[in-house]
Amino acid sequence: MVPTSPAEPVPNASELGGTPYGTLPPASPMASRKPISLPRILEMRSRGEKITMLTAYDATFAAVADAAGVECILIGDSLGMVCQGLHSTVGVSLEDMRYHTASVSRGIRRAQGTAWLIADLPFGSYQESKEQAFRSASVLMQAGAHMIKLEGGGWTTEVVHFLVERGIPVCAHLGLTPQTVHALGGYRVQGRTGAAADILKQQAHALEDAGASMLVLEMVPADVSAELTQALQHCATIGIGAGKDTAGQVLVLHDMLGVNLGKMPKFVRNFMLDASSIRGAMEAYVAAVKDGSFPVNALHAW
Ligand code: KIV
Numbered sequence: 001m002v003p004t005s006p007a008e009p010v011p012n013a014s015e016l017g018g019t020p021y022g023t024l025p026p027a028s029p030m031a032s033r034k035p036i037s038l039p040r041i042l043e044m045r046s047r048g049e050k051i052t053m054l055t056a057y058d059a060t061f062a063a064v065a066d067a068a069g070v071e072c073i074l075i076g077d078s079l080g081m082v083c084q085g086l087h088s089t090v091g092v093s094l095e096d097m098r099y100h101t102a103s104v105s106r107g108i109r110r111a112q113g114t115a116w117l118i119a120d121l122p123f124g125s126y127q128e129s130k131e132q133a134f135r136s137a138s139v140l141m142q143a144g145a146h147m148i149k150l151e152g153g154g155w156t157t158e159v160v161h162f163l164v165e166r167g168i169p170v171c172a173h174l175g176l177t178p179q180t181v182h183a184l185g186g187y188r189v190q191g192r193t194g195a196a197a198d199i200l201k202q203q204a205h206a207l208e209d210a211g212a213s214m215l216v217l218e219m220v221p222a223d224v225s226a227e228l229t230q231a232l233q234h235c236a237t238i239g240i241g242a243g244k245d246t247a248g249q250v251l252v253l254h255d256m257l258g259v260n261l262g263k264m265p266k267f268v269r270n271f272m273l274d275a276s277s278i279r280g281a282m283e284a285y286v287a288a289v290k291d292g293s294f295p296v297n298a299l300h301a302w
Pocket of ligand 1: 074075077120216250
């Protein structure tokens with residue numbers, strides 16, 4: 001029989017100087033990774049290394065995502081559905097976004113994380129004027145965001161230019177834009193006809209010219225997003241239901257962990273099915289996006 005050494009006493013959270021609730025990892029293994037910055041994201045895009053993004057809304061999940069190697073954390077207004085139980089993102093306020101952005105930012109700092117933090121400007125906080133957009137963006141940047149995201153094309157071009165000129169990095173969002181779900185008539189694929197795809201492409205080019213350095217493409221046909229990804233030289237496309245050929249991918253955390261009691265959207269893969277921990281599921285997501293095995297166009301795209 002192999003002799004066993006006496007078990008090490010396990011220190012409790014307070015002896016470690018930690019907190020009893022949701023103790024964060026003492027230091028992210030990613031701490032040795034250089035902080036993710038905008039030039040690094042664009043350099044990844046140029047090299048063809050896939051960019052990984054997940055949503056997170058609180059300190060602990062953000063720290064775990066960072067430790068799993070996720071490069072970009074989106075404090076998405078999808079928190080309206082997954083945290084607040086709303087039917088859409090329309091009811092999310094700027095104060096809600098500030099609260100969750102500050103929570104994520106604190107979690108990342110406590111865990112010595114390195115992720116790039118993107119916060120959604122919620123409905124009603126930027127549509128009125130570019131000045132209103134700047135005021136709202138300032139609230140989120142001061143809460144710890146590195147970049148803000150806003151939805152829509154055409155009228156948003158001027159707003160993006162105004163923000164970027166004033167030092168606020170911007171991620172645009174085209175295709176299915178959930179804040180306008182009532183105008184779109186539901187959560188459906190956008191840019192399916194030639195004319196709709198042409199408008200989407202024109203808007204994407206205008207947003208890039210205005211200075212947007214990232215562009216979320218949600219529920220856009222895979223061939224349209226592949227073409228845009230090639231065409232946009234200074235803007236990294238991030239797909240969700242937009243096929244495998246975007247510069248990066250994003251999923252809503254609760255969806256990819258299978259914590260979704262409703263119908264799972266076609267573009268989601270439940271990474272918990274083959275994982276023994278939440279961090280393991282996130283690591284599997286990072287690996288699958290990086291090696292191109294997720295998403296699969298035949299399964300997850302249109
Ligand atoms: O709010 C959100 O989580 C998003 C993603 C779905 C891209 O905008």
